[in-house]
Amino acid sequence: MRVPATSNNAFATKIGAILAAAGSAVGLGNIWRFPTETGANGGAAFILIYVLFMLLLGVPVMVTEFVIGRHGQKDVAHSFLSMSGGRKGWRWMGLLPVVAGFLVLSYYSVVAGWTLYYAIEAGMNGFAGKTAADYAADFARFSSDPLLPSLWMAVIVGLTCGIVALGVRRGIERGAKIMMPLLFVFILVLVGCSLTLPGAGKGLTFLFQPDFSKVTGATVLSAMGQAFFSLSVGLCCLCTYACYFRKDVNLMKNGMSVALIDTLVALMAGLIIFPSVYSVPGLEPDAGPSLVFITLPNVFQQVFSNLPILAYGFSLLFYLLLVMAALTSSISMLEMAAAYFHEEYRVSRPKSALGVSLVCLLLGTACSLSFGIWADVQVGGMSFFDLFDFLVAKFFMPIGSLLMCIFVGWVADRREVMDEITNGGQLRSFVYPVWLFLIRYVAPLLILLIFANELGWAITFAN
Numbered sequence: 001m002r003v004p005a006t007s008n009n010a011f012a013t014k015i016g017a018i019l020a021a022a023g024s025a026v027g028l029g030n031i032w033r034f035p036t037e038t039g040a041n042g043g044a045a046f047i048l049i050y051v052l053f054m055l056l057l058g059v060p061v062m063v064t065e066f067v068i069g070r071h072g073q074k075d076v077a078h079s080f081l082s083m084s085g086g087r088k089g090w091r092w093m094g095l096l097p098v099v100a101g102f103l104v105l106s107y108y109s110v111v112a113g114w115t116l117y118y119a120i121e122a123g124m125n126g127f128a129g130k131t132a133a134d135y136a137a138d139f140a141r142f143s144s145d146p147l148l149p150s151l152w153m154a155v156i157v158g159l160t161c162g163i164v165a166l167g168v169r170r171g172i173e174r175g176a177k178i179m180m181p182l183l184f185v186f187i188l189v190l191v192g193c194s195l196t197l198p199g200a201g202k203g204l205t206f207l208f209q210p211d212f213s214k215v216t217g218a219t220v221l222s223a224m225g226q227a228f229f230s231l232s233v234g235l236c237c238l239c240t241y242a243c244y245f246r247k248d249v250n251l252m253k254n255g256m257s258v259a260l261i262d263t264l265v266a267l268m269a270g271l272i273i274f275p276s277v278y279s280v281p282g283l284e285p286d287a288g289p290s291l292v293f294i295t296l297p298n299v300f301q302q303v304f305s306n307l308p309i310l311a312y313g314f315s316l317l318f319y320l321l322l323v324m325a326a327l328t329s330s331i332s333m334l335e336m337a338a339a340y341f342h343e344e345y346r347v348s349r350p351k352s353a354l355g356v357s358l359v360c361l362l363l364g365t366a367c368s369l370s371f372g373i374w375a376d377v378q379v380g381g382m383s384f385f386d387l388f389d390f391l392v393a394k395f396f397m398p399i400g401s402l403l404m405c406i407f408v409g410w411v412a413d414r415r416e417v418m419d420e421i422t423n424g425g426q427l428r429s430f431v432y433p434v435w436l437f438l439i440r441y442v443a444p445l446l447i448l449l450i451f452a453n454e455l456g457w458a459i460t461f462a463n
């Protein structure tokens with residue numbers, strides 16, 4: 001069944017489709033995880049490898065998701081079914097991302113909740129007049145509190161649920177059209193400020209001058225994981241969005257635009273963070289996940305110690321940026337699972353969004369408590385938060401991507417696939433055969449290599 005172009009169930013414009021998909025991709029992965037990983041893995045060399053994986057793996061898998069989704073024009077389960085040539089088993093492939101969707105939204109919204117709390121703190125000038133030790137103690141106290149972080153997480157999940165319940169056009173597209181341009185303005189202002197700081201030169205060198213002596217097998221694997229996470233591929237969130245693309249959207253161009261926007265935002269986040277960090281004597285960029293919540297509030301105050309108004313503005317804009325980036329991503333996570341229950345079990349959209357949100361709130365509370373009173377509750381040696389992150393990034397994303405590549409590259413009817421990607425034969429480009437080659441051979445092999453390595457079978461490669 002084709003979705004009527006006027007319905008609230010499709011993106012009204014091409015730019016809306018790009019912005020929504022870019023909103024899913026651009027998130028905490030770019031502004032929190034990317035600088036953390038870049039810092040931990042030695043800078044520019046990591047970035048180069050990461051960009052290579054984006055091109056070889058990320059973009060091809062993303063376009064594969066677009067092909068499956070737009071062909072199906074419904075939820076994930078239906079999308080797989082519609083291209084499976086009657087092999088009904090593929091319908092169950094739809095369940096995999098739905099389970100992963102619950103997990104990812106649960107732990108992602110914990111960190112999103114932290115960013116919201118920090119944005120409010122920044123708005124109330126709560127960072128002023130503190131010492132470096134205060135920021136570390138404040139973060140430890142806040143994140144281990146049994147109630148507060150869960151409440152902020154609930155606010156994020158509530159906002160996400162409200163937007164998804166409004167529908168594709170009135171909620172998701174409108175949200176992306178408002179938040180994404182704002183995000184760009186904020187990020188440009190912050191980059192502009194950051195490049196005038198005394199540490200700008202050192203920050204730029206760290207970001208753009210590769211030192212390959214620091215590259216190990218682990219760097220390569222981290223870069224691959226980051227490419228998956230940052231582009232949101234493998235969990236069918238983009239597949240679900242593609243169900244709402246119009247038939248004249250150029251899927252390949254969309255995929256490349258989204259990847260370009262995503263990479264630019266990650267680099268700009270680096271351009272904000274590293275010059276700032278290098279502007280405070282004694283600080284190094286490898287602070288780990290606490291970089292954004294402990295190091296940066298301190299950096300902002302110290303760098304602008306003579307101009308408190310700039311310290312205030314810089315912090316507020318930065319955390320608001322994080323909140324918006326997180327929201328446009330969490331919306332895509334919830335939409336994927338909510339659309340599944342809405343379409344497959346005929347539950348109304350608001351009810352479906354609410355049901356998924358409530359389950360995620362429960363799971364998210366467990367993740368949040370793993371920074372405090374449940375720190376010792378471990379499964380397989382990991383806290384709930386770490387377990388969810390591990391399952392999503394190391395299992396569901398690569399396995400989902402692998403299955404999608406096999407599905408489109410080997411199972412689905414070739415003519416149907418080419419018809420979808422070329423918009424019924426209207427588009428021609430040398431890129432299409434390259435894409436097909438990448439998803440048939442290169443991407444599956446690379447993904448299998450990750451698994452082999454995780455299982456310890458390719459340690460020689462890792463060392």
Ligand code: PHE
Pocket residue numbers: 024025026027028029030104229230231232233235237329330332333
């Ligand atoms: N890509 C998002 C980010 O960078 C995270 C995400 C993962 C979104 C999986 C949807 C699905 O933050």
